[in-house]
Amino acid sequence: MSNILEVTGLNKSYGDFSLSDISFSLEEDCITGFIGVNGAGKTTTIRTILGLVTRASGTIKFFRKDMNKYEQELKDRIGIVLDDGGFYDELSMAEMTSIISPAYSRWSEQDYKTFMERFSLNPRQKIATLSKGMRMKYSLTLALSHQADLLIMDEPTSGLDPLIRSQLMEILKDYMKQGGKGVFFSTHITSDLDKVADMLILINNGRILFEEDKDMLIDTHRLIKGDIKGLNDETRNLFLNIQETEFGFSGITNQLSKVQKNMHDILIERPTIEDIMLGYMEEEAKNNVITSH
Numbered sequence: 091m092s093n094i095l096e097v098t099g100l101n102k103s104y105g106d107f108s109l110s111d112i113s114f115s116l117e118e119d120c121i122t123g124f125i126g127v128n129g130a131g132k133t134t135t136i137r138t139i140l141g142l143v144t145r146a147s148g149t150i151k152f153f154r155k156d157m158n159k160y161e162q163e164l165k166d167r168i169g170i171v172l173d174d175g176g177f178y179d180e181l182s183m184a185e186m187t188s189i190i191s192p193a194y195s196r197w198s199e200q201d202y203k204t205f206m207e208r209f210s211l212n213p214r215q216k217i218a219t220l221s222k223g224m225r226m227k228y229s230l231t232l233a234l235s236h237q238a239d240l241l242i243m244d245e246p247t248s249g250l251d252p253l254i255r256s257q258l259m260e261i262l263k264d265y266m267k268q269g270g271k272g273v274f275f276s277t278h279i280t281s282d283l284d285k286v287a288d289m290l291i292l293i294n295n296g297r298i299l300f301e302e303d304k305d306m307l308i309d310t311h312r313l314i315k316g317d318i319k320g321l322n323d324e325t326r327n328l329f330l331n332i333q334e335t336e337f338g339f340s341g342i343t344n345q346l347s348k349v350q351k352n353m354h355d356i357l358i359e360r361p362t363i364e365d366i367m368l369g370y371m372e373e374e375a376k377n378n379v380i381t382s383h
């Protein structure tokens with residue numbers, strides 16, 4: 091498989107917030123979920139790699155070509171869904187489309203009509219009167235109507251009901267069936283990723299904490315529950331995070347065999363993506379406290 095996007099050493103600052111040395115890559119035939127809590131830096135990363143905001147340093151290559159040199163050619167191959175959409179509210183969808191479509195060399199009127207119908211969108215309706223879900227569907231229709239090789243979406247599912255979210259996931263799966271394509275989307279709704287993501291990238295405080303195959307990530311981590319008596323300095327170190335309650339503790343580990351050797355009477359469960367994400371974020375917070383003292 092070859093790389094569809096390669097980001098290396100990306101830096102960008104906004105006052106107190108910085109994207110610090112962001113590096114990651116996306117392979118073709120993979121849906122990659124970009125996860126992180128509010129304010130982690132997802133939107134800033136996406137806007138920076140698309141050249142919508144300037145970066146302090148870093149290289150960005152789409153389809154092995156440098157974004158600095160080939161921006162126009164590369165953007166022709168990317169379907170973009172951003173949270174604000176950048177539409178003119180006073181226009182109808184048909185009018186807006188007639189402004190946007192000439193920008194794409196491989197625009198397909200047929201694909202456009204198919205998706206408008208599939209989403210039950212009326213081209214004559216004014217953009218100002220679209221609900222949040224309709225707006226997202228219209229954005230997605232545009233992104234899917236120019237034979238893009240990569241879809242990049244910023245929080246496409248936030249604020250949408252479960253029915254539309256599951257429709258969107260089905261569309262992404264259909265899109266990938268063509269082969270040689272890629273999808274990169276940010277979200278904090280990790281349950282959407284259970285269904286479709288192949289790869290996961292976690293960003294926190296502007297830094298990438300992991301970039302992993304989703305199944306591998308879940309297979310190599312376990313949620314452990316047990317009695318607090320089993321916790322001591324040595325066993326605590328086997329966990330990314332530990333939550334203590336009056337009944338016991340729960341924590342995420344990637345060292346299951348050591349936990350089993352050193353702790354008894356424990357419950358071992360398969361973690362969710364959210365459990366693992368919180369584990370890494372709490373581990374990072376703990377390490378930051380240690381290094382700042």
Ligand SMILES: Nc1ncnc2c1ncn2[C@@H]1O[C@H](COP(=O)(O)OP(=O)(O)OP(=O)(O)O)[C@@H](O)[C@H]1O
Pocket residue numbers: 104105107126127128129130131132133134135278
């Ligand atoms: N134009 C801007 N000017 C100043 N600060 C900004 C700007 N855009 C983003 N930031 C700051 O950068 C940080 C990261 O924001 P960003 O929108 O990238 O996070 P996010 O992970 O997408 O969050 P959310 O899930 O809430 O959308 C925040 O602290 C935010 O206040």
